[in-house]
Amino acid sequence: SQTIHQWPATLVQPVGSPLSLECTVEGTSNPNLYWYRQAAGRGLQLLFYSVGIGQISSEVPQNLSASRPQDRQFILSSKKLLLSDSGFYLCALRVLGIPEGGYTFGSGTRLTVV
Amino acid sequence: GENVEQHPSTLSVQEGDSAVIKCTYSDSASNYFPWYKQELGKGPQLIIDIRSNVGEKKDQRIAVTLNKTAKHFSLHITETQPEDSAVYFCAASLGGSARQLTFGSGTQLTVLP
Numbered sequence: 001s002q003t004i005h006q007w008p009a010t011l012v013q014p015v016g017s018p019l020s021l022e023c024t025v026e027g028t029s030n031p032n033l034y035w036y037r038q039a040a041g042r043g044l045q046l047l048f049y050s051v052g053i054g055q056i057s058s059e060v061p062q063n064l065s066a067s068r069p070q071d072r073q074f075i076l077s078s079k080k081l082l083l084s085d086s087g088f089y090l091c092a093l094r095v096l097g098i099p100e101g102g103y104t105f106g107s108g109t110r111l112t113v114v
Numbered sequence: 115g116e117n118v119e120q121h122p123s124t125l126s127v128q129e130g131d132s133a134v135i136k137c138t139y140s141d142s143a144s145n146y147f148p149w150y151k152q153e154l155g156k157g158p159q160l161i162i163d164i165r166s167n168v169g170e171k172k173d174q175r176i177a178v179t180l181n182k183t184a185k186h187f188s189l190h191i192t193e194t195q196p197e198d199s200a201v202y203f204c205a206a207s208l209g210g211s212a213r214q215l216t217f218g219s220g221t222q223l224t225v226l227p
Contacts, residue, residue, distance in 0.1 A: 042222065
C-alpha cells in the first residue's frame with residue numbers, strides 16, 4: 001500500500017524567511033499529489049495539485065509555490081513568509097483507478113511564522 | 115464547481131450514545147463520498163467511503179448512508195467511545211482529470227465519558 005512522508009513535523013520561521021516543505025511518496029507510481037492548509041479552525045484549503053512531473057495547478061493565489069521535480073516528490077515553497085502563512089500544511093496523494101479511491105494524507109507540518 | 119456543506123460544526127454526545135453527521139453536495143455528477151477522521155495534530159485518515167451505486171455501507175460501529183435524489187449523505191457512529199472524539203470531514207468527488215475531493219468544513223465530535 002502507498003505511504004506518504006512529510007517533514008518537518010513542526011517549523012518556526014521568521015517573517016520574510018524562505019520555506020521549503022517536502023513530501024515524498026512510496027508504494028505507488030504517478031499519483032495525483034495535493035498540498036492543503038488548515039488555518040484557524042478546521043477547514044481544509046486546497047493550495048496546489050499535481051497530476052504529473054512538472055505539472056502544477058494553483059487553487060489560491062498567494063506567495064506560495066509548488067514543484068514536482070520527481071514523480072514521488074512534491075515540494076511547497078515560499079521566498080518570503082508572511083504571518084498569514086502560519087498553519088497546518090498537509091500533503092495528500094490520490095491513486096486513480098477503477099474504482100476511484102480517496103486521499104491518503106501525510107502527518108502534516110505545523111508552521112508558525114513569527 | 116462542487117460545494118459540500120457539513121452539519122453540525124460541533125457535536126457532543128455521551129459515551130455509548132450515537133452520533134450523526136450530515137453533508138449535502140451540489141453536483142449530481144459526484145459519485146464518490148469518503149469520510150475522514152482527524153485527531154489533534156495529525157493528518158486526516160479515511161474511515162469509510164461510499165460510492166453512488168450503493169445506498170448504505172457499514173463497518174462495525176460506523177455506517178454511511180447516501181441519498182442521491184436529495185444529494186445528501188450521513189455518517190452514523192453507534193456506541194460512541196471517548197477515542198471517537200476528533201474532527202470528522204465529509205467529501206465528495208467529481209469526475210475530471212485532477213479528480214479532486216471537495217471537503218466539508220468539518221465537525222468536532224466530543225464524546226463525554
